[in-house]
Amino acid sequence: MEPALFLELVDLFKAKYSITMICECMGVPRSTYYRWCHKEIGMTELEKEILAICEQLKFRIGHRTVRGLLKNNGTKLNRKTVQRIMQKYNLQCRVKPKRAKKMAGESNLIVPNLLEQNFKSDAPNQKWVTDITYLPFGESMLYLSTILDLYNNEIIAYKVSDTQNAQLVLDTLEMACQKRHTAGTILHSDQGAQYTSRAFQLTTKENGIITSMSRKGNCFDNAVIESFHSSLKSEEFYTLERVRLTNAIVQQKTEDYMYYYNYIRPFQKLNCHSPIEYRTMAA
Structure with a gap:
């Protein structure tokens, strides 16, 4: 698929569908899409560096980790600046599904089966x-x-x-x-x-x-x-x-x-x- 045509398609549908979904439907890797964006619209050097970090780690990290990696490379930035750039290019990490909360007081106290399907009782409250x-x-x-x-x-x-x-x-x-x-x-x-x-x-x-x-x-x-x-x-x-x-x-x-x-x-x-x-x- 021609990059320009795909970018135009994304612009047309991104208000209704996520960029990730559009990429998956069209069989275009998300990283490829952002490379095409870079060529077409031009990214700043900082945006290129952030995109490269996210691509290298397969979009599995959040903006705090990206900021930490940038800091290790000598680039000191406000956390919100990194977050804003990642949001701009839809580079957010995959969110871990939350574990189901345990019911209040739950402790898995299993006791033996005393009835053993003997449902006969000789008196009330037995x-x-x-x-x-x-x-x-x-x-x-x-x-x-x-x-x-x-x-x-x-x-x-x-x-x-x-x-x-x-x-x-x-x-x-x-x-x-x-x-x-x-x-x-x-x-x-x-x-x-x-x-x-x-x-x-x-x-x-x-x-x-x-x-x-x-x-x-x-x-x-x-x-x-x-x-x-x-x-x-x-x-x-x-x-x-x-x-x-x-x-x-x-x-x-x-x-x-x-x-x-x-x-x-x-x-x-x-x-x-x-x-x-x-x-x-x-x-």
Whole structure:
């Protein structure tokens, strides 16, 4: 490709696309483009030196490093001058992708699987299971954290939030602990960051709760709570999949279903009683 034609093409599209993208699409190395710019428009000696440094190091360094190299070569410049020249010719270094931030309190505290898929319980508060599920039915993604008692499948506590973090599960746990006697209760979860967080593990210990975790990537180890979340979505939301809901409506429908599930919905394993009815009769 003729240099003059390519430079004209870049001038035409650089307001909409980056010079790097245009060069990649046309198969022209970025360094070649700047050499052509040098020949066509004329660079100062300083600009040539900065371009040469960037080309030599394959555009992997920032303006501070370039300034340091210039200083080593006897050229003392203000950092902002170097930065302005590099910006002028799009010589900025490649930005390293940021590592995902760890969730507050996360410390990867994995505990053994105490349930081992034994979901039978002889009395209330012996075995609880918990999990978080997505509620993608409103204006934005919402998250539901739930704690269920395996004795009668009763939902002890739940919370809907627009943030999937450790605080969500801590709030749910606090609600459950306020309602029930928790000394010696086994609380089973997956290995999500919320449950392996130090804050969660410490709170359970303070309430006398023994934590248990599924094997990594094995949803069957927490099948009961997985099944409940599936039932909530299929029975309450999937019949309305073409209806646009607000987040407030999603919240209200979740609350309505929780009441229905605990107080009205019959279970064959509970002799066709609802969870609350079954627990009340047993008491």
